Structure formats: structure tokens, C-alpha cells
Amino acid sequence: MLVFEFKGQGKTTQYSAINEAIQTAQFVRNKCIRYWMDNRDVGQKDLYRYNTALRAEFSFVKDLNSHACQTAVDRAYSSIARFYSNCKKSVPGKKGYPKFKKNCRSVEYKTSGWKLSETRKQITFTDKKGIGKLKLKGTWDLNFYQLDQIKRVRLVRRADGYYVQFLASPSTSLRASAENKVESKPTGKAIGLDVGLKEFYTDSNGQKEPNPRFYREGEKRLGFLQRRVSRKEKGSANRKKAINRLGRKHLKISRQREEHAKKVARCVIQSNDLVAYEDLRIKNLVKNHCLAKSINDAGWYQFRKWLEYFGIKFGKITIAVNPAYTSQECSNCGTTVKKSLSTRTHVCRCGCILDRDWNAAINILKLGWCTAGHVGTWILNPNASGDSTSTLIGEILSKQAGSVNEESPHF
Known part of the structure; x- marks a missing residue:
């Protein structure tokens, strides 16, 4: 719809x-x-x-x-x-x-x-x-x-x-869907993204996008508004006003998170022809009560949703890959180097020393290339014929093509 x-x-x-x-x-x-x-x-x-x-x-x-x-x-x-x-x-x-x-x-x-x-x-x-x-x-x-x-x-x-x-x-409204697509020239670039809590994402080129942490920044104000609600008498008009102020603050934070994900996803899609990212199950990740608040605050789901939407709009390729062992394997030689979450630097016996997230992003891009198969020839040769529809691995193609048009008209 x-x-x-x-x-x-x-x-x-x-x-x-x-x-x-x-x-x-x-x-x-x-x-x-x-x-x-x-x-x-x-x-x-x-x-x-x-x-x-x-x-x-x-x-x-x-x-x-x-x-x-x-x-x-x-x-x-x-x-x-x-x-x-x-x-x-x-x-x-x-x-x-x-x-x-x-x-x-x-x-x-x-x-x-x-x-x-x-x-x-x-x-x-x-x-x-x-x-x-x-x-x-x-x-x-x-x-x-x-x-x-x-x-x-x-x-x-x-x-x-x-x-x-x-x-x-x-x-x-097929005509509206067709007009919603924007023609863009191929850039000849491909990128892999590893999302995280310290940084919003780290790409395969080593660039990092800072995590804005909108909820963490507004948590002090939210606590103040929540205490004002608890002090008001139940059923009173003042309590309803206090609840409304608290709701407005929560609404502002959710909109900030959504707009940030939208802007970053649009920039990534316009700068690359192929974007590979992790196929994360957010519902399972938030079961960890120690990290649930930070994971929800990062807005990984919104970011993925807009990546897929803009991929269809600009005719770029988006691929969700299995994130298993992308942080453990060496991007240089493929050796498995076991490390805990507290270990932030990847050090391999082959001499490869990289930031943990950078190493994972390179592995994600490699998996994206393997999954894409012949798609790489289309990126290197813009004159070659091929379908430029954004593809999400593991999903039905017809479902992918019917993207919901919920983009802000300001773009």
C-alpha cells in the first residue's frame, strides 16, 4: 500500500x-x-x-x-x-x-x-x-x-x-510507482556496512558514521517529564497535560531517529551501486537486556528499511548477507581469529591489523559480491543489460518490488 x-x-x-x-x-x-x-x-x-x-x-x-x-x-x-x-x-x-x-x-x-x-x-x-x-x-x-x-x-x-x-x-497506481523512480548514473563503487553501537556503521573503506544516540541524549529530560507525571493526581487535567508533554518528547526522539536513518541511507545509496549489509534479526538481539536499549536507540531496522527503499528508487542493488563469523574471519587470509566483544582490534598471524568493525565490513562486502554473482559485471560495465532492481536475499522478489512509498516529500 x-x-x-x-x-x-x-x-x-x-x-x-x-x-x-x-x-x-x-x-x-x-x-x-x-x-x-x-x-x-x-x-x-x-x-x-x-x-x-x-x-x-x-x-x-x-x-x-x-x-x-x-x-x-x-x-x-x-x-x-x-x-x-x-x-x-x-x-x-x-x-x-x-x-x-x-x-x-x-x-x-x-x-x-x-x-x-x-x-x-x-x-x-x-x-x-x-x-x-x-x-x-x-x-x-x-x-x-x-x-x-x-x-x-x-x-x-x-x-x-x-x-x-x-x-x-x-x-x-503503477504510474505513480514508475514516476517515483529516479534515474542515476552508475558510480562504479560497492560498499559493505557493519552496523554497531559505538559507531552507527563502519564501511569497507574504513569510514565511520557516528551514532547520534537520540534516546540517550534525551533520557535526562524524559526522566524529568516522567517524574512530573507521577506527581500529578490520577485522572486530573494536569496529569493529562504532563502525559502529553512526555508523549511529545518520545515522539520527537522517534522522528529524529527515523530522519537520521533516512538521510544516511539516501547518501549511501546515491554514492554506491552495490550496498551489502548484515541480515540482522533485531527481535532476537533485543532479548539481551544489557544491550536492548542501545540497540533500539541505534535504529538499525529503520536504516535497513530505507536502504532497501532508496535502492529501488535509484535503481541500485542492496544485498542482505548472513552476518555469521564476519567479525571472526580475517578479511586478508580468511583465517578464523576468535575474539570477544571487548576486543575491538583484529590481529591476524598473517600480519593484518584492522579495526574489528572495518574487518567485518570488508567480509560483508565479499559476501555481497559472492551472492550478487553476475551483478558485478553490470556495475563495472554500465552499458551491459541487466535488472537493477534492489534484491533482498531470502525474500520474495515480488514482495521487494512492491515497496511502500512513505518517503518524506522534502526529498
Whole structure:
């Protein structure tokens, strides 16, 4: 799906109506989860029928658009289906048993319940919740898309306001996907990247990108705001204001991390024709409680996501390689030199002395060349024919080609 986000501007009464719509969607989802707990043999169609009964029983549920209620049912069933899937696959650990939501932050409409203005700068929600007309503040141009291309409209509540997201189907907007690609001249360069905690990454040329550590820098301020929340009386207006200030700070840090990953990834892709990086499983790495905070603060997942996105946009090649033993093997002779995490210098008997991360980056690039195979001839010979689509090893190619267009319009 192609996602276009705008900030929704309205009155205080409209914001209250959005909150009510979100709470109603949460109510429908939780009711469906409870219904499934009491009747384990129910399916998705049974939940749809139960939703119809809820709309007949509760007037505030009937006031919400019927498609929005169906989306809430879909969210409930997706959590149930995921639980059953994890049980069948015998996933180790917790299976993700469906839980009740306490603080939902979005409500999603399908093709009804909303109407765009002729200028595509305003949207009107036509259900009985009373949201009404909202101004859309943003730089995206929705005039390029037909109304039948917009499959979903989502209202999202964040600490700094309310946002409207439009989800367009990529299959019906091939022209937009083609125009999103940018032609770039081959540079004849290839690079391997080794991400870390001390440095954001070290490349195969020995260059290092410093780790900004946005969360660590803002941790003192976050602690101060958290203490202010704890001092306020529960349920009071002052406590809500303190929670909002804390949420805004967290939101700022997450946006800083995302923008940093985006800018660095764009620079790396534009400067090289082939980029090899580690195929890390962040979910497993953060299980180490000693390093979890630093790993999450580094933003490796965001960096990889933008590398793959810009690889498709600029027609460059991105390859995720297996990171096993890249730090232990000598990049010069291939000998295994065992070292602990505290050993930061690679010293081999062949006389090769390198920084540990630099040595790993060179090994990652070599693995990338081996994986790419004939791709190297395309880089050395720009006139040769070949597919320049970014390829992620271990993933389905069709899935790679359908990249989500969520780039900031400022680029």
C-alpha cells in the first residue's frame, strides 16, 4: 500500500468526536475478542454477525460507519488468526494470545464514511459521530489519484495532534510507482556496512558514521517529564497535560531517529551501486537486556528499511548477507581469529591489523559480491543489460518490488 499522511486540522469538538470514534472501534474489537474467548469455535463470519448485533444493541456503535466497525472486527480476527498460526507452527515462547486493547490510537474507514473535497485539501466524515470537515495539512498531491484508488482512510491520534492517512493500492497506481523512480548514473563503487553501537556503521573503506544516540541524549529530560507525571493526581487535567508533554518528547526522539536513518541511507545509496549489509534479526538481539536499549536507540531496522527503499528508487542493488563469523574471519587470509566483544582490534598471524568493525565490513562486502554473482559485471560495465532492481536475499522478489512509498516529500 502507498501511504500518504496529512495532519488534520479542526475544532476541539471535532477532536472529541475523533476520540469517540476511536473508543468505539476499540469497544467493538474488545467485544469480539471476548466473544471469541467464550466461543472458541467461532470464525470471521461469526464475528461479523456479532458486530451486527452490537450495532443493533448499542446506539453509539451504530453511529460509527459500518465499514469502520468491520475494520475493528478484522483487527480482532487478525490477532486470533496470528495466535492460531503461532500455535500450529510451534513458535517457541509466548504464542501471542489475543489481549484487550486499553489505549487504541486509530480508527480506519474503508471506501465509505468519508468524502474528499474537489481541491483534495479537505475531507468530510459523513457518519453520525460528528467529526465533520477537517483541513488536510501536508505537501502530498492527492489530485493525481482517483477516488477508487484510495482503499482506506485512517484517523491516527498522536501526542502532537491528529493525522489522516490515505492508503492507495499499488496495483492501481503503477504510474505513480514508475514516476517515483529516479534515474542515476552508475558510480562504479560497492560498499559493505557493519552496523554497531559505538559507531552507527563502519564501511569497507574504513569510514565511520557516528551514532547520534537520540534516546540517550534525551533520557535526562524524559526522566524529568516522567517524574512530573507521577506527581500529578490520577485522572486530573494536569496529569493529562504532563502525559502529553512526555508523549511529545518520545515522539520527537522517534522522528529524529527515523530522519537520521533516512538521510544516511539516501547518501549511501546515491554514492554506491552495490550496498551489502548484515541480515540482522533485531527481535532476537533485543532479548539481551544489557544491550536492548542501545540497540533500539541505534535504529538499525529503520536504516535497513530505507536502504532497501532508496535502492529501488535509484535503481541500485542492496544485498542482505548472513552476518555469521564476519567479525571472526580475517578479511586478508580468511583465517578464523576468535575474539570477544571487548576486543575491538583484529590481529591476524598473517600480519593484518584492522579495526574489528572495518574487518567485518570488508567480509560483508565479499559476501555481497559472492551472492550478487553476475551483478558485478553490470556495475563495472554500465552499458551491459541487466535488472537493477534492489534484491533482498531470502525474500520474495515480488514482495521487494512492491515497496511502500512513505518517503518524506522534502526529498
